[in-house]
Amino acid sequence: MRENSGIRGVKSAARTVALLELLAARGDRPARLDELAGELGVPRSSMYQLLQTLIACGWVRSDTTGSLYGIGIRALHTGTSYLDSDPHVRTARPHLDEASRVLGETIHLARLDGPNVVYLATRESHEYPRTISRVGRRIPAHAGALGKALLAERIDDGLPLPEGPWEALTENTHTGRPTLLADLTAVRARGYSVEREETVAGIAGFGFALRYDSPANDAISCSVPVERLGEEHVRRIVAVMEETRERIENALSPAPGAPDWR
Incomplete structure (x- = not known):
């Protein structure tokens, strides 16, 4: 994630972006909750809440067991909009x-x-x-x-x-x-x-x-x-x-x- 010198980052926004970039970088390798929490240094409970919020918005998806996570379809919508615009x-x-x-x-x-x-x-x-x-x-x-x-x-x-x-x-x-x-x-x-x-x-x-x-x-x-x-x-x-x-x-x-x- 790029840094803008002189501008104080919003912690929750930075955490969300870092999570989405991590999931995107994994490609076809879904991640477990503990993996994501450990990779980003976020408490397990906080990571779970963030994942559930992003699942509800379509930015993250989970498997039928609810234990594996991957990038969601909203990322595709946004990427397509970037190219089209x-x-x-x-x-x-x-x-x-x-x-x-x-x-x-x-x-x-x-x-x-x-x-x-x-x-x-x-x-x-x-x-x-x-x-x-x-x-x-x-x-x-x-x-x-x-x-x-x-x-x-x-x-x-x-x-x-x-x-x-x-x-x-x-x-x-x-x-x-x-x-x-x-x-x-x-x-x-x-x-x-x-x-x-x-x-x-x-x-x-x-x-x-x-x-x-x-x-x-x-x-x-x-x-x-x-x-x-x-x-x-x-x-x-x-x-x-x-x-x-x-x-x-x-x-x-x-x-x-x-x-x-x-």
Whole structure:
């Protein structure tokens, strides 16, 4: 949870947000009351009351025994509203469609969120199957094309990353600052990021920061099975994605009176 310096937090609100984020992070692993109380350092009785309140509101769900808890459907409603109300996502969607159609590959839009990137939209390739939608999922920013494209927009001593070593998603993931910084230098010189099997084995990626913010908070990428990569296809991917980036940026000049979201 982000902190706003100079503003005193509301304890109950902070506790509620921490609980929802913990349940969301567990994915398909439901939690027991004692686990949640222990993880958040909350008395068992207080945690039970909070869970029951959130169940009644639809933010948390429980199993038929009432002993297992998971994130509720209201979280989906809120997440969908966030995507539908965001002008950047709305504007980018048709351009993602076109890039995926032209290239026959999977195209992503993601946003930097602290040390992670969160997927906002995905257009799947029809050439190879993927069984899980990435929208709403997050990955460490140090681990792939989207994150590296956005980290390269920032100065090296201002990267929003924790102290290493970092999590390795594959044997090719950067886990230390020296190798990542060398990669980011290359990204700045090239104008886009490249990753080979840093997040998923067998998949390469090309990431392009969208510079309608400074520094950029959003990026698009093209994911490709490494077996499909060849010099000509790489050149085509870069050309199409650079054109897609330009079209999205040109379409997103600020509208008069529009909120300037932080």
